[in-house]
Amino acid sequence: MGYRNLTSCIADLERSGQLVRIADELDANLEVGAVQRRVYQAGGPALLFENVKGCQFPMLGNLFGTLERTRYLFRDTLPTIERFVALKLDPRELLKQPGKSLTALPAARFLLPKQVNSAAVLARQTTLSKLPQLISWPMDGGAFVTLPQVYTESPSRPGWRHSNLGMYRVQISGNDYQPEREAGLHYQIHRGIGVHHAEALAQGHPLRVNVFVGGPPSMTVAAVMPLPEGMPELSFAGLLGGRRMEMVPAENGLPMPAEADFVVSGTLDPERTLPEGPFGDHLGYYSLKHDFPVLTVEQVYHRPGAVWPFTTVGRPPQEDTSFGAFIHELTGALIPDVLPGVVSVHAVDAAGVHPLLLAIGSERYVPYAEQRKPMELLTQAHAILGQGQLSLAKFLWIAAREDAPVLDLHDIEGFFRHMLERVDWRTDLHFDTRTTIDTLDYSGTALNEGSKVVIAAAGERRRELPVELPG
Incomplete structure (x- = not known):
């Protein structure tokens, strides 16, 4: 069975000697990222920064820092994924007839998210400025969320079956953003959120957005998976995580993971863009300042004992190299069919x-x-x-x-x-x-x-x- 939340993942890594706690005070402005990158280059452990300067929340880095550790995180469910691939099972078809699917593959039940009415993530609220202000490189335009899980649903077909979960960086300070109220949402071309945003713009309505941070590690991986159109990332997260993803409604009408560590909830303004960036990116140079959609922030939720996972990118190889290698292992055999x-x-x-x-x-x-x-x-x-x-x-x-x-x-x-x-x-x-x-x-x-x-x-x-x- 996979991890229910990030807390249980951290505990397991610590028991197995794959996580180190750092008690010394370090600044999220440049220092934390520099340490994470050097430990990654050395093939080192996951890092729990317990004393982040000026911030109450600890930060977790290098979680996916080696391919071996990434495999370890999902060791209980990888055989199920491999069986799906070997049998050429299309999860989209399994979702259409879940009852029949259970007979062929019991793990298919994990494809269906589970709605709950209460959740730890709803217990507390904070503001953008109180979140870890991660600045990875000297010329970055502000603080960024670097492992966000950005969740949207089709405005014309609401519900998780027509949802998108993607990893699109979020700038939470700097530039012309109104402090505490606005953030920049940088999504590139060929991203699923673009389809939902286009629908919202055609209707003249704001697009509802929830940004999840932390929670079950399978959600983070699902957000970067190149899934076929029509396959909800929530379903893949359940399959990879070995449990149904528990979702609870937010005030903006969208669900959020009950076990998330943080959720930034709001809407994309249909009429405004603002300059986002610069950002030291994974190609080894800065992506420059360009106009991108503005997220109007309504609530920032967090669970008791919340931990802020992050990564830093730059000239490869970096931690996202492990993501790429892991994704190739999961999907490479499907290429001849696609x-x-x-x-x-x-x-x-x-x-x-x-x-x-x-x-x-x-x-x-x-x-x-x-x-x-x-x-x-x-x-x-x-x-x-x-x-x-x-x-x-x-x-x-x-x-x-x-x-x-x-x-x-x-x-x-x-x-x-x-x-x-x-x-x-x-x-x-x-x-x-x-x-x-x-x-x-x-x-x-x-x-x-x-x-x-x-x-x-x-x-x-x-x-x-x-x-x-x-x-």
């Missing part, structure tokens, strides 16, 4: 994940041709660039499985050697100009605008690559 002909994909963490995507596809269009060349690979490349967050790739390199059946995408040097031996630079570069690109990519002509390139190679080796420098 993208026919594509054998595997690998978003390269050292490049910042989204900018560089490697893929192995299939080249079967003309199997009788004397010389193989990219044809089906191009179809598959366009399918990849049209699939969810894979569409944010800027450089997509794709090889044909038929040329090297044992080619391994995680052997990056070997993959590039294979490609550079075969690519024809006259015909194998395919540019897509004036298209949408990652919000954090500043190589384009404007925010969210720029170009991409596909490098596809198939066939026999064209050249021998030198392996030594001359002289």
Whole structure:
């Protein structure tokens, strides 16, 4: 059985020697983040900062700091997830007939959230300024929530079945935000909240938003999972957490996790944006100040003994590297079903994940041709660039499985050697100009605008690559 809340997770990690308490006073302004990053680089434990300068709430860092610890957190439920994948079970179909699903897989009951009428998170309220004011880098525009679980529901189809839970950073101080009353909500393109926001704008109504912080660790992972459209993150959180997610209504009409540590509750103003940022981001440079939606804060709830989980990002690898590796372990086997002909994909963490995507596809269009060349690979490349967050790739390199059946995408040097031996630079570069690109990519002509390139190679080796420098 998974953790009911963050408190039980902390206790378990401490018992198993995977968490260290830090009693010395440290400032959330730069100091806490610097310690967390150094401990991450050393492969160290989770960190509980018990004495945060000027703040009553302890902070938890490096919770997902190693892939081994991330696996440990979900050790009781990973076999269930693996069984779902092996049986090619679609959770969306299981949700339609939960009774029948229980016969085939008893854990399917965890897909359904459970409504409760009381919760520890409702016990107390505070204000934005009393929350930990995490500033990770010197030029950050203010304090940020870096592990938020941002919850919205479809305005036209309310309810958890049409909900979205995503990790979109929240700026809670600085810039032109009204203290205690406003926060910046930075969501990038290709995020589920955008669909709900568009519906609210079309209706001329504010979009109701609850920002969860802490609670069961499965909720944090669910917020970053690239789930298929129509699959609620709350359901995945229940499956990964090994229990039904208990939800309690908030005053703004949206539910919140009964076991959350904090909930910031409010609405997105339909008529206003304000500058958000800068923010030292996971590509290794600052994302700049841009206009983003404004969250009008109505309540800030917290449970007794609440703990504030956080991460800091920067030049990779960082803690979010473990997220990426864990997500790949959970979802990698599904790629051939989602993208026919594509054998595997690998978003390269050292490049910042989204900018560089490697893929192995299939080249079967003309199997009788004397010389193989990219044809089906191009179809598959366009399918990849049209699939969810894979569409944010800027450089997509794709090889044909038929040329090297044992080619391994995680052997990056070997993959590039294979490609550079075969690519024809006259015909194998395919540019897509004036298209949408990652919000954090500043190589384009404007925010969210720029170009991409596909490098596809198939066939026999064209050249021998030198392996030594001359002289």
